[in-house]
Amino acid sequence: MTLALDSTAQDLLFREAHTAHTFADEPVSEEQMRAVHELVKYAPTAFNQCPLRVTLVRSPESRERLVKHMSEGNRPKTSTAPLTAILSVDLHFHERLPELLPHAPKLKDTFFSEAETREVHGTFNATLQAGYFILGIRAAGLAAGPMSGFDRDGVDKEFFGDGKQKTLLVVNIGKPGEKAYRPRTPRLTFEEAFTTV
Amino acid sequence: MTLALDSTAQDLLFREAHTAHTFADEPVSEEQMRAVHELVKYAPTAFNQCPLRVTLVRSPESRERLVKHMSEGNRPKTSTAPLTAILSVDLHFHERLPELLPHAPKLKDTFFSEAETREVHGTFNATLQAGYFILGIRAAGLAAGPMSGFDRDGVDKEFFGDGKQKTLLVVNIGKPGEKAYRPRTPRLTFEEAFTTV
Numbered sequence: 475m476t477l478a479l480d481s482t483a484q485d486l487l488f489r490e491a492h493t494a495h496t497f498a499d500e501p502v503s504e505e506q507m508r509a510v511h512e513l514v515k516y517a518p519t520a521f522n523q524c525p526l527r528v529t530l531v532r533s534p535e536s537r538e539r540l541v542k543h544m545s546e547g548n549r550p551k552t553s554t555a556p557l558t559a560i561l562s563v564d565l566h567f568h569e570r571l572p573e574l575l576p577h578a579p580k581l582k583d584t585f586f587s588e589a590e591t592r593e594v595h596g597t598f599n600a601t602l603q604a605g606y607f608i609l610g611i612r613a614a615g616l617a618a619g620p621m622s623g624f625d626r627d628g629v630d631k632e633f634f635g636d637g638k639q640k641t642l643l644v645v646n647i648g649k650p651g652e653k654a655y656r657p658r659t660p661r662l663t664f665e666e667a668f669t670t671v
Numbered sequence: 672m673t674l675a676l677d678s679t680a681q682d683l684l685f686r687e688a689h690t691a692h693t694f695a696d697e698p699v700s701e702e703q704m705r706a707v708h709e710l711v712k713y714a715p716t717a718f719n720q721c722p723l724r725v726t727l728v729r730s731p732e733s734r735e736r737l738v739k740h741m742s743e744g745n746r747p748k749t750s751t752a753p754l755t756a757i758l759s760v761d762l763h764f765h766e767r768l769p770e771l772l773p774h775a776p777k778l779k780d781t782f783f784s785e786a787e788t789r790e791v792h793g794t795f796n797a798t799l800q801a802g803y804f805i806l807g808i809r810a811a812g813l814a815a816g817p818m819s820g821f822d823r824d825g826v827d828k829e830f831f832g833d834g835k836q837k838t839l840l841v842v843n844i845g846k847p848g849e850k851a852y853r854p855r856t857p858r859l860t861f862e863e864a865f866t867t868v
Contacts, residue, residue, distance in 0.1 A: 476702055476703055477706050477811050478810065478811060479710075479811075479812075480677070483677060486675060487676070488714060504867070505673055506673055507861075507865065509673035513676075513681055515858040515859065516685040516686055516688065516858065517684075517685060517806065518805065522857075522858075524859050527866070528864060528865045532867055532868065570859065573857060574858075595819070598839070601802070602798060602801055602805070605714070605801070605803050606806065608714070608715065613674050613680075614674050614676075615675030618715075622795070633868070642795070658713075660773075661712040661719075661721060664704075666767075667721070667725060669726050670729055671727070671728055
């Protein structure tokens, strides 16, 4: 009653949703991924920088190139998921700022002209977008399997050899398979996570 | 049709939702924030580390202590929002891991025993949670006004003098006020943000 979001949507995105570790043999279409993007693209980033880039790994060759950089425990599921997405930050996101933030076109050549500033702000905002993306996958009725266990430099060199992007997270995507979910782990209570001052 | 999430929920969380820059004079209750936590707490973090901490700034004294560290453009709205939350990463999140991840209690004293490892992984995962939190505010029928324009060291010293937490984002929270929203800025197309390999 306290929330405006209906309970079906609460369940779909949060309460009943789990990280998937196995996937059903059912393809994930480009149309579905397009619908996810058309939804989550609206969620906010600072200065509307939109620095997240998504590499959809579809071909068997590309999948092999990715799997070899995953940690051992993540290899079987990354080999068999219908679709795997590499989420990365575009370190040259500032080049798009004049279109994305038409009322402040100068930011590109002032605040964001420094590579280090771009890396700090871009990484932070692309990570916020990674959070939106995971919920967007669930909004599409799919299960997400986000993984941080991989050789980051290896994936960067393999897929972003020009150095313009850095990998943040690898996410398996699909309908859950058999025994896809582990038991729910505990969460912090409100009192443990929140403080009022 | 492609999404499982109903269109009312799509609008509430993404399509119709905007960053708010002014707020109505209507309080945000602890009950509402508790409901947000009870919803978004389920969204995933690596190893269930749950490193995000939220400091709800309610008293006039605390608000003053925060506002002085905000960038000038962010001061009026932070002074007048019904509630402001400081989102931070708990750099000692590993102390809770034995409870949060009962099947891998040793991580606390192995992988996460290094402060630098904790800062990298904690910051990344708390930032994912910051994304979930912003959507959780919207799920409560409230508007969020996330801000990255503030003196980070200043806020850290002011509120986390023990050095155990680092501020990630400051978020104003409330019902939108008059002229709360700026016009929607453009977003990247699917083709610009996604690549298939």
